Amino acid sequence: GQQVMQIPQYQHVQEGEDFTTYCNSSTTLSNIQWYKQRPGGHPVFLIQLVKSGEVKKQKRLTFQFGEAKKNSSLHITATQTTDVGTYFCAGPTSGTYKYIFGTGTRLKVLA
Amino acid sequence: NAGVTQTPKFQVLKTGQSMTLQCAQDMNHEYMSWYRQDPGMGLRLIHYSVGAGITDQGEVPNGYNVSRSTTEDFPLRLLSAAPSQTSVYFCASSAYRGPQIYEQYFGPGTRLTVT
Numbered sequence: 668g669q670q671v672m673q674i675p676q677y678q679h680v681q682e683g684e685d686f687t688t689y690c691n692s693s694t695t696l697s698n699i700q701w702y703k704q705r706p707g708g709h710p711v712f713l714i715q716l717v718k719s720g721e722v723k724k725q726k727r728l729t730f731q732f733g734e735a736k737k738n739s740s741l742h743i744t745a746t747q748t749t750d751v752g753t754y755f756c757a758g759p760t761s762g763t764y765k766y767i768f769g770t771g772t773r774l775k776v777l778a
Numbered sequence: 779n780a781g782v783t784q785t786p787k788f789q790v791l792k793t794g795q796s797m798t799l800q801c802a803q804d805m806n807h808e809y810m811s812w813y814r815q816d817p818g819m820g821l822r823l824i825h826y827s828v829g830a831g832i833t834d835q836g837e838v839p840n841g842y843n844v845s846r847s848t849t850e851d852f853p854l855r856l857l858s859a860a861p862s863q864t865s866v867y868f869c870a871s872s873a874y875r876g877p878q879i880y881e882q883y884f885g886p887g888t889r890l891t892v893t
Contacts, residue, residue: 697878698878700881700882715880755820755821759878764826764874765837767823767837768822769820770819770820771820
């Protein structure tokens with residue numbers, strides 16, 4: 668079945684450093700969603716990308732959707748302690764409403 | 779708006795017991811779903827629904843039943859609890875149009891322990 672992998676699994680950065688997480692799907696995705704989950708919390712929606720090659724920015728966060736629509740990335744510039752959490756990507760199984768979540772990248776920011 | 783609410787917040791069951799996790803949303807979303815999250819893991823889809831009377835299986839449906847009699851409510855039933863079902867359960871809802879769902883709003887979760 669469809670698999671969605673994320674790398675790295677963990678990342679520790681010093682506050683102010685940049686951070687990138689990569690999401691790779693075994694199949695082409697019609698769209699991809701990104702979520703952030705704080706420790707002990709629930710996932711919170713960040714963004715949805717639909718178009719091939721799409722790039723969207725939210726303040727210090729930059730999201731990209733690959734040309735082949737099989738991969739995506741989230742880049743955070745100048746991390747802050749408030750960025751701590753696990754970042755998940757999620758995409759639908761082809762032709763269905765079944766959203767498969769990636770394995771997640773846990774970010775720790777050291778002050 | 780309350781958004782997505784889940785009850786209970788915590789539950790301990792003995793092996794073989796059954797129970798229902800409740801989920802409700804007040805955003806008039808047609809799409810609702812149940813996920814489980816095991817420690818240090820991602821979310822796995824259990825069941826989902828695209829409207830009242832319509833449900834379908836996700837990645838890990840075995841041992842769980844759902845029904846959708848109203849737009850607002852989407853309960854998840856554990857038929858005979860097993861220790862492997864110890865997890866955090868999240869309910870989510872979303873608007874959708876055609877082949878695409880939009881932002882998923884998650885509830886606060888139910889932490890279930892099966893002994």
